[in-house]
Amino acid sequence: MGCFVCSTQVVTGDAAAVVAARKPRRLLVVADPFFEKNGVARFLCQGAEASEFFFGVQPDPSVTLAAEGTRLVQEFQPDTIVALGGGSAMDCAKAMKYFSGSQAALIAIPTTSGSGSEVTDFAIVTHDGVKHPLVDEALRPQMAVLDEKLVAQLPKSLAADGGFDALTHALEAYTATGRSGFTDCLAREAFQRVFSLLPRSVAGTLSVRLPVHEAATMAGMAFTQAGLGLCHALAHALGGCFHLPHGRLNAILLPAVMEVNAPVCADRYAQLAQSIGLEARAEAAGARNLRFALVRLRRSLNLPATLAEAGISPSEVQHQTEALVAAALADPCCQTNPAPVTREMTLQVLQQVTGHGR
Numbered sequence: 001m002g003c004f005v006c007s008t009q010v011v012t013g014d015a016a017a018v019v020a021a022r023k024p025r026r027l028l029v030v031a032d033p034f035f036e037k038n039g040v041a042r043f044l045c046q047g048a049e050a051s052e053f054f055f056g057v058q059p060d061p062s063v064t065l066a067a068e069g070t071r072l073v074q075e076f077q078p079d080t081i082v083a084l085g086g087g088s089a090m091d092c093a094k095a096m097k098y099f100s101g102s103q104a105a106l107i108a109i110p111t112t113s114g115s116g117s118e119v120t121d122f123a124i125v126t127h128d129g130v131k132h133p134l135v136d137e138a139l140r141p142q143m144a145v146l147d148e149k150l151v152a153q154l155p156k157s158l159a160a161d162g163g164f165d166a167l168t169h170a171l172e173a174y175t176a177t178g179r180s181g182f183t184d185c186l187a188r189e190a191f192q193r194v195f196s197l198l199p200r201s202v203a204g205t206l207s208v209r210l211p212v213h214e215a216a217t218m219a220g221m222a223f224t225q226a227g228l229g230l231c232h233a234l235a236h237a238l239g240g241c242f243h244l245p246h247g248r249l250n251a252i253l254l255p256a257v258m259e260v261n262a263p264v265c266a267d268r269y270a271q272l273a274q275s276i277g278l279e280a281r282a283e284a285a286g287a288r289n290l291r292f293a294l295v296r297l298r299r300s301l302n303l304p305a306t307l308a309e310a311g312i313s314p315s316e317v318q319h320q321t322e323a324l325v326a327a328a329l330a331d332p333c334c335q336t337n338p339a340p341v342t343r344e345m346t347l348q349v350l351q352q353v354t355g356h357g358r
């Protein structure tokens with residue numbers, strides 16, 4: 001049985017105006033500290049009868065942090081929660097609402113173009129060095145606001161990291177076992193847009209920032225229905241252990257994961273290759289051309305090719321290998337990988353991305 005649900009209302013425009021139009025009575029803003037400092041978080045509260053703030057968001061929010069925020073939700077009893085920031089702020093707000101049992105409407109306002117969390121049923125929380133993806137439709141925001149002003153100042157490295165996260169969402173959704181014709185459309189469009197526009201977006205061309213921002217949301221709509229795969233399972237395991245940016249880990253892992261998955265989904269990779277104008281008449285060649293194109297894109301964006309290049313020494317990776325493999329195999333993203341995930345293929349990818357010490 002197939003089922004496609006896309007219930008988050010996606011609005012493109014001025015975030016403050018969209019929030020004010022809803023006339024919130026009690027508004028709780030969960031914001032990345034960056035938006036406390038620049039005043040945007042407080043600006044969103046004009047029009048609310050009462051407002052409260054949670055500015056404690058850290059990258060890769062912990063269960064402890066979410067529990068702290070949960071108490072604030074229970075005390076303040078908001079009718080509206082606004083999540084303002086990247087995946088970390090949105091996931092923190094989603095977990096706070098979920099754990100508190102609040103019925104408040106959740107409005108997610110992404111300020112990076114990557115996670116897609118504004119439309120997904122996922123929230124990733126970290127505990128004891130392990131990233132735990134919570135997956136439940138109760139986590140899905142009621143509204144997502146895509147405001148291009150909020151991504152106009154995005155620094156180059158954040159634009160590159162986020163862009164590779166969105167590309168990985170699109171590619172993994174396109175090959176995941178839960179895919180459908182509906183998710184394929186969203187995933188393919190997101191992949192094409194991000195692949196072709198990301199270099200200009202990272203270089204700072206403002207006119208392409210909104211199309212890339214929209215594409216990240218499309219990729220989120222695709223993967224929340226279709227699922228992800230081994231690349232995300234390993235990115236979660238490595239992110240929990242070494243605290244590198246999530247999108248950067250995907251950039252390191254994706255070509256190596258494609259290599260182990262290619263025997264079962266070369267046809268799908270070839271379709272994506274064709275969609276971005278690469279030679280793909282033979283499936284195996286199409287899959288290879290796609291992998292090489294992603295390696296070239298990664299290099300052109302100055303993203304690392306290995307964990308060693310990202311500052312993690314091979315001895316640290318070796319020391320953590322058993323824990324990393326166990327965490328990856330336990331991650332729910334493995335369940336929708338196109339090929340059944342084995343310990344051997346997980347180890348193969350890990351060894352390939354470790355790189356050499358200096």
Ligand SMILES: NC(=O)c1ccc[n+]([C@@H]2O[C@H](COP(=O)([O-])OP(=O)(O)OC[C@H]3O[C@@H](n4cnc5c(N)ncnc54)[C@H](O)[C@@H]3O)[C@@H](O)[C@H]2O)c1
Pocket residue numbers: 032033034058059060061085086087088089091111112113114115116117120121122123124150151153154155158161162165246247
């Ligand atoms: N829930 C989901 O569906 C989902 C999907 C993918 C990733 N994630 C999670 O999202 C997190 C990564 O999210 P992210 O990549 O958006 O990064 P992030 O939210 O961790 O933010 C990274 C940094 O960017 C800064 N920042 C955010 N917006 C900015 C802006 N406009 N200008 C300048 N600085 C800005 C933040 O202050 C922070 O220091 C990870 O924890 C990952 O596991 C969740």
Ligand SMILES: [Fe+2]
Pocket residue numbers: 115165169232246
């Ligand atoms: Fe991701």
